[in-house]
Amino acid sequence: MTQATMTARERVLRTLKGEKVTPVPCFSGVGNVTTKGLEKLGYRFADLHNNAQMMAEAAMTTWELFGYECVVIPFDLCMEAEALGCVMNPYAETQELLYPTIKEKSKLTTEQLRQAATPELLQRGRIPLVIEAARIVREKVGDQVAIGSYVLGPFTLGGQISELETLLKGSLKKPDDMIDYLDAMADVIVLVGNHLLRNGIDYISVREMGATSDVLSPRVFKKVIFPALKKVADNLASPNILHICGSVLPVIDMMAECGYSALSIDSKTPMKEAREKVGERTVILGNFNPFATLNTGTAEDAYNVAAQCVRDGVNGVHPGCDIWPTAKPENLEAMIRAVRETSV
């Protein structure tokens, strides 16, 4: 099959296998629904999170409207935390467009996490709902486009379930306890991630933004974070992406050493230097700032930023975070056009 006739799904999956795809795919491992997509459906953002049909329809709109090469579900960061007993706030009553957050933390201990890591967990919270949404998407898009999903990394999920401040201090004060806690968290993440990959999800991102080098020293990353991230990589089915935003240059060699199918970085990590550090063999996705590029900039800015990502050697043009719904349609179009028109 020539590259010209490849489906978007193949372009993404081949990229994640380390094959060179030209032009590189333009897709995301994290949420992307636009106000335009929501308007087309007549849905409110706050209503998407608890309804598989609406979640599926909304997730497909960025592909349908703009040719963005993925469908990613869900949109929020609360799925695993809810399954672990936390309570989510969808902000259904507010006028502002807000991403759900955890309003009640279950504060499970290491022991409780180990007990929770059984197949029964997979029936809790919205995990079945997300799988149902994946089924609905697949029925509609077939093999045309890849369906992505994500789980939080061990430290970041820990921050949803417990007080982040306790975990941050624990990483210095009681590193051995933290290593044990994150090890238990890794089992939960592998369980949920593999379940998603077995049930209609084509690729999965592990989002460990809480452990960015803006927050934790490379020393703590190596000692406390790395073992759990490596455990996830060793046990999670492929294809998988490790995503950490912020400046991760000091730890990118360790990220690569974990062994994920690909790494995803954001605009605070310079691509050329990242590439120098990890070499050609690591698939790197990145690295534009979605808010500055798609929401506040002009279409021309968006075109230039995306083209620059390609010239800097990314294997896929990937946002550093969720695409915020108010992204300008003309900017999204310009970004996707730039990726198609730019070659290295």
Added chain:
Amino acid sequence: MALDSAKKSELLKKLEQGVVEFEDDEVRDAAQEWVDSGEDTYDAIFDGLVAGMEEVGRLFSAQEYFVPEMLMAADSLYIGLDILKPHMVARDSGVKGTVVIGTVQGDVHDIGKNIVKMMFDVAGFNVYDLGRDVALEDFLKKQLETNSDIVCLSAMMTTTMMGMPKVIEMIKEKNPNCRIMIGGAPITDDIVGKFGADATAKDASNALEEAVKMVVSLREIQKEANAKN
């Protein structure tokens, strides 16, 4: 028993180093010894604890310290502050102000906000902390209730930052003299202007400096207004 100058500088060093190295016991003992001497604790707070926190800020900027180190140092500082503050002789510095502070709705990240709050606590501001994920109109309510000089809004995410201009507009409409400071990872000087805020700061020490400046300028405005009446 009064402290001689050698003992004083020894205790100040202990307080400062104790904060920098998060030696809680060191800080506790030194603070207690200072209090037991019966001396005013003003110097112990500012030349000991705060000097330590300034060093922590420097180490943070130099990327030798990260967030966990900052949090541990803040804990040590509060241990000392709880012991020393009740014994501080009040000073009429003319800059004591009232601050309402919180993280805006949709954002549950409050670590940065707590560090800034700590600096206000140290400096003797009256601080009303609304916590995190604060409904936008609650900032206005609290400002009106306390008639605070300053409102500080924090956001760690670009997306939740978008709630800030709404709060600023609500407050400025009711109380144009109220000064508004915004902070957090996505905030730049450019955004301060766009959102109609009065200031931001690159770290907690600078936030305190800005706040003091704001209160001084507010007091001048009030003085002028009173003179006209």
